[in-house]
Amino acid sequence: MSKVIEITDQNFEEEVLESDLPTEVDFWAPWCGPCVRVSPIYDKLSEEYEGRFKFCKLNVDENQRTAMKYQIMSIPMQMYFTGGEKVDEILGAVPEHTIRTMVEDILERFPTDEGRALKVLLTSWTEHNKKHGEKLSKWVEKANNPESNPIYNGTLQAAQELKKASEQLSQVLMQLPRY
Numbered sequence: 001m002s003k004v005i006e007i008t009d010q011n012f013e014e015e016v017l018e019s020d021l022p023t024e025v026d027f028w029a030p031w032c033g034p035c036v037r038v039s040p041i042y043d044k045l046s047e048e049y050e051g052r053f054k055f056c057k058l059n060v061d062e063n064q065r066t067a068m069k070y071q072i073m074s075i076p077m078q079m080y081f082t083g084g085e086k087v088d089e090i091l092g093a094v095p096e097h098t099i100r101t102m103v104e105d106i107l108e109r110f111p112t113d114e115g116r117a118l119k120v121l122l123t124s125w126t127e128h129n130k131k132h133g134e135k136l137s138k139w140v141e142k143a144n145n146p147e148s149n150p151i152y153n154g155t156l157q158a159a160q161e162l163k164k165a166s167e168q169l170s171q172v173l174m175q176l177p178r179y
Helices: 012-017 033-048 064-069 094-110 114-144 150-174
Strands: 005-007 023-028 052-058 077-082 087-093
Touching: 005 012, 012 023, 012 052, 023 033, 033 052, 033 094, 077 094, 087 094, 114 150
Parallel strands: 005 052, 023 052
Antiparallel strands: 023 077, 077 087
């Protein structure tokens, strides 16, 4: 039995944007041949990934507000959401392995289990701050006496505090179990 959830304009936010799981939305219509052909793939994957990934479908003829909001011009269109944000999409009727690869990629990038999610978050945080720290260091080298300007000086002090926090988070990251 399919676990694909039929959604509407009225429950899109609750079912998709507020979902605790990464969510796929198949924008479709009953008259669309390619839409009908890929539907069994989503039925199958919805059962396989139950509890880890959510699969939904939205009839664009009956739910034009959401279709317009996401600028659906061609169907089938599959959009992938996590944390209330669209993170990827697939246009057209594609083979199962393409969809499965997308689902696995999203699960890797946006894990739902606590430990792996923390690891992804901390890795992103530390890498992001390292890059910005390097850019700030280059700026300091080129700036004309940044320590004498109160705004620049405050920025440099805050950047030092962020660097220390990032170093502490890097230590926590190294202590996390391997996932």
